[in-house]
Amino acid sequence: MNHDLLLESIAKHIHLTEDERTLFLSYIQTKKVRKKQYLLLEGEVNRFAMFVTSGCLRSYNLDENGFQYIQQFAPEGWWMGDMYSLITQEPGHLYIDALFDSELLLISKTNLERLYKEIPKFNYYFRILAEKSLVSYQTRAMENLRLTAKERYEKFCLRYPSLVDCLSQKQVAAYIGVTPEFLSKMLHAEPELKS
Amino acid sequence: MNHDLLLESIAKHIHLTEDERTLFLSYIQTKKVRKKQYLLLEGEVNRFAMFVTSGCLRSYNLDENGFQYIQQFAPEGWWMGDMYSLITQEPGHLYIDALFDSELLLISKTNLERLYKEIPKFNYYFRILAEKSLVSYQTRAMENLRLTAKERYEKFCLRYPSLVDCLSQKQVAAYIGVTPEFLSKMLHAEPELKS
DNA sequence: GATTTTTCTTAACCTGGATTAACTGTTTTG
DNA sequence: CAAAACAGTTAATCCAGGTTAAGAAAAATC
Numbered sequence: 527m528n529h530d531l532l533l534e535s536i537a538k539h540i541h542l543t544e545d546e547r548t549l550f551l552s553y554i555q556t557k558k559v560r561k562k563q564y565l566l567l568e569g570e571v572n573r574f575a576m577f578v579t580s581g582c583l584r585s586y587n588l589d590e591n592g593f594q595y596i597q598q599f600a601p602e603g604w605w606m607g608d609m610y611s612l613i614t615q616e617p618g619h620l621y622i623d624a625l626f627d628s629e630l631l632l633i634s635k636t637n638l639e640r641l642y643k644e645i646p647k648f649n650y651y652f653r654i655l656a657e658k659s660l661v662s663y664q665t666r667a668m669e670n671l672r673l674t675a676k677e678r679y680e681k682f683c684l685r686y687p688s689l690v691d692c693l694s695q696k697q698v699a700a701y702i703g704v705t706p707e708f709l710s711k712m713l714h715a716e717p718e719l720k721s
Numbered sequence: 722m723n724h725d726l727l728l729e730s731i732a733k734h735i736h737l738t739e740d741e742r743t744l745f746l747s748y749i750q751t752k753k754v755r756k757k758q759y760l761l762l763e764g765e766v767n768r769f770a771m772f773v774t775s776g777c778l779r780s781y782n783l784d785e786n787g788f789q790y791i792q793q794f795a796p797e798g799w800w801m802g803d804m805y806s807l808i809t810q811e812p813g814h815l816y817i818d819a820l821f822d823s824e825l826l827l828i829s830k831t832n833l834e835r836l837y838k839e840i841p842k843f844n845y846y847f848r849i850l851a852e853k854s855l856v857s858y859q860t861r862a863m864e865n866l867r868l869t870a871k872e873r874y875e876k877f878c879l880r881y882p883s884l885v886d887c888l889s890q891k892q893v894a895a896y897i898g899v900t901p902e903f904l905s906k907m908l909h910a911e912p913e914l915k916s
Numbered sequence: 917g918a919t920t921t922t923t924c925t926t927a928a929c930c931t932g933g934a935t936t937a938a939c940t941g942t943t944t945t946g
Numbered sequence: 947c948a949a950a951a952c953a954g955t956t957a958a959t960c961c962a963g964g965t966t967a968a969g970a971a972a973a974a975t976c
Contacts, residue, residue: 587863595867597859610856646841653848660851661805663858664792668782670865671898672790675963696923703866708963710925870933891953903933905955 528579529554531603532631535577539654540647549644553637557630565606565630566622572611574632578604581628582689585620586700596701599625601688605655625697670703676712678702679719723774724749726798727826730772734849735842744839748832752825760801760825761817767806769827773799776823777884780815781895791896794820796883800850820892865898871907873897874914 529551536542542550557576559565565583566572576583583600585608597620600606611618612635633641641648669681679702683690699709713719724746731737737745752771754760760778761767771778778795780803792815795801806813807830828836836843864876874897878885894904908914 589867593867595863597863609852609859613852613856642845646844649841649844649848650837653844653851656848656851656855657804657808660855660858661808663855663862664804667858667862667865668790668792670862672784672788694923705964706924707926707965710923711927711963714925889953900934901954902935902956905953906933906957909955 528556528629529631531579532577535603536651539651542645546645550641550648553633553641555632555634557632559624559628559630561624561626564621564623566608566611566618566620568619568621569617570611571615572608572618572620572622573615573635574607575612575635575638576600576606576622577631577633578602578606579629579631581624581626583622583628583630584625584697585622587619587621594700595703596697599686599689599693599697599701601686625693675702675704675708676716676719679709679712683719723751723824724826726774727772730798731846734846737840741840745836745843748828748836750827750829752827754819754823754825756819756821759816759818761803761806761813761815763814763816764812765806766810767803767813767815767817768810768830769802770807770830770833771795771801771817772826772828773797773801774824774826776819776821778817778823778825779820779892780817782814782816789895790898791892794881794884794888794892794896796881820888870897870899870903871911871914873899874904874907878914 532554533542533547536550559581565576566585568587578600580602582602583606584596585598585600585606586594586596588594598604598606606622608618608620608622610616611620615635642652666681669678673681679698682698682702686693695709695713696706699706702709704712727749728737728742731745754776760771761780763782773795775797777797778801779791780793780795780801781789781791783789793799793801801817803813803815803817805811806815810830837847861876864873868876874893877893877897881888890904890908891901894901897904899907
């Protein structure tokens, strides 16, 4: 089944008994989405944490001129959600949609809270995940000030090796924070970037 | 005592019994530092999470030209540390030093791990903290791409109202990611920013 | 498979912020 | 309190990356 990827990810950090695994899986639902389908709109409350078992999601926000700024890509094996809205259950600022047809595992906020109560070691699992994610956003926040567009492109390639060849330049530009025109110019001026 | 600030912060999220509080406090040590004193150098392993009870710390990294990029200020009531190094116990990339004479509470990585085992609800407390911090770094990462220097200055003022008037422009410039020359020009061109 | 929509490219021109440098306070420190 | 070190100011010049526009190529849709 496609729960395996998620169970593996969990097994790296905590050990679940047979019963715990069964309880956990009872809290999970699956969802298939088509390319371009929205999973969350700005202003909505994010009621599900999503785990990608195939395909790829992205989260982004729009500025007042309609420019997209991509916060995260979530290929296979990644968690996705609007953390702010998930935590507070208030309307968030992110859009989440599918870049390709995708399969997801969902756990609702309600079930997540149950899980924390009934199997407290999930606090540990999600603490570790939050801490790792924190480190990577701390790093990215600094890099976004410090690095040039070319250097940010190189970091993108390291972070999402599986996506480098399957995303459009437009998506990559919206992630590294440049215009598609500039990214095109840059890739032609520096052909060695297209490894 | 100056443990009160920290106990208050904890009480907002978890309830400790008398015994648990005593155990927790036995894991904490205090430290006084002078202005400019280093608490961590690049390449060192960060062995303590630090809670500021008075004064103010900052964490930053240096680029190859010696430019400082400030990741965080930690005035009274804030936690400080090099998350990457704290988690992995590998050499980190941050410098941490004191902007003013400061008083700290320290908990060693070793005691922190004991705490998680002996009082598991600390997993919950630090999960909540990590999640909130994650949200704020996610936001800052995007803002650092999307906002102009002026807008980043305004966000800085909102985030650290207590520091706006006591930090030098040089520190603020290193936080918002501009040169001190440009910040000076900007503040003179837009006097309304100095509210 | 023709048409519409989207993505990519190229090029001219523009701008926010960096760089350099020189000068003027202010703090530190001996 | 003198000297040195540091912080802030101003101004001229420069450049990474944005903007606008228009055409070419590719992909999605009927």
